Amino acid sequence: MRNLLEQLEGYTPWNEQEERDRVVLLSMLKSGQDLWTRENETAHFTASAWVTDPTRTKVLMCYHNIYDSWSWLGGHADGDRDLLVVALREVGEESGLTSVRPVSENLFSLEILTVDGHEKRGRYVPSHLHLNVTYLLEAxxxxxxxxxxxxxxxxxxxxxxxxxxxxxxxxFRERIYAKLNAKLRARVN
Structure with a gap:
């Protein structure tokens, strides 16, 4: 299992957003709070995936019903502390793909995401933060x-x-997806 604290401490931020979010993520992770389940209605860990094809010229997106937008794939840790496993599981569940594999087991990106309050399965979910890490996957x-x-x-x-x-x-367009593509292009070149 990959230790998230070690991964975050060893992570080299790409830009100011990642540097600032990394500081907050480390502080929250060291706080002793339960950040691994949705029981913490203020903030909890999620894992996302930037899924690329083998040529690195396409990425997989899903049309997310709650956000009414095309978006990356991913989801809640729900108690699992191996966020790469979470990202792989979520991509399979949300896309039906079975041949997804990590390009690297290292963190590809990190971000703190705000989530507006919304209804899910007939129940109100209050506004909260997703403490998100992103992995580069291939399918x-x-x-x-x-x-x-x-x-x-x-x-x-x-x-x-x-x-x-x-x-x-x-x-997301300006701060996340454009950043992920820039990092992908830098990795390819």
Missing amino acids: DDAEPLAVKPDENSAVGWFGLAEAVAASSEPW
Whole structure:
């Protein structure tokens, strides 16, 4: 199992957003709070995935029902402290893909995400923070895709620029997806 504290301490931030979020993530992780389950309604860990095809020219996105936007794949730790396992599981559940593999077991990105209050399965979920880490994963873009109807209504492959443009959430487009693509391009070159 990968130790998150060690991963965060050894992580080299890409930009100011990652540097500032890294400081907060480390502080919260060291606080002793339960950040691994949704029982903490203020903040909890999530894992996301930037899923690319083998050529690194396409990324996988899903149309997220709650946010009414195309977005990356991922989900809650729900007690699992191995966030790479969480990211892999969530990609499988949200896309139907079975051949997903890590490009690296290292953190690809990190971010603190705000989540507005919303209804989920008939119950109100208060506004909170997702303490998120992102992994770079790879999958075969010819493998069949399947939606997870209780979470998304579409799944598809997009060119790198098209993936950013597909999102209807400006902050994600500008601060997250554009950053992930820049990091992906830097890794390829």
